[in-house]
Amino acid sequence: MDVVLYDTGEEKAANLLYFIVKNHAFTDGNKRIGAALFITFLAANGALYRADGSKRLADNALMALDAAHRRKPAERERNHRQGNRQPDQPL
Numbered sequence: 001m002d003v004v005l006y007d008t009g010e011e012k013a014a015n016l017l018y019f020i021v022k023n024h025a026f027t028d029g030n031k032r033i034g035a036a037l038f039i040t041f042l043a044a045n046g047a048l049y050r051a052d053g054s055k056r057l058a059d060n061a062l063m064a065l066d067a068a069h070r071r072k073p074a075e076r077e078r079n080h081r082q083g084n085r086q087p088d089q090p091l
Contacts, residue, residue, distance in 0.1 A: 009045040013041045013042050013047070014038075017034045017037065018034075020034035020037060021034045042056075
């Protein structure tokens with residue numbers, strides 16, 4: 001029985017990146033490895049470039065993800081509270 005958890009390739013790539021970084025699957029380099037797998041997955045599935053050949057991701061997109069991940073835990077907590085949800089609740 002095939003169960004599809006994520007409908008699109010983009011969702012699959014995003015979750016691959018998220019879970020590699022969040023779960024610390026490797027001893028070191030989780031963000032770098034996650035980013036490399038994210039880009040590789042998108043490229044392998046023809047989702048890295050648009051039909052006209054332009055990039056679907058800005059060059060600094062992964063840098064922005066890294067900056068967001070590095071925010072202080074107190075700042076993340078405050079942002080969760082402002083969104084009226086608990087930190088461990090799904091979106």
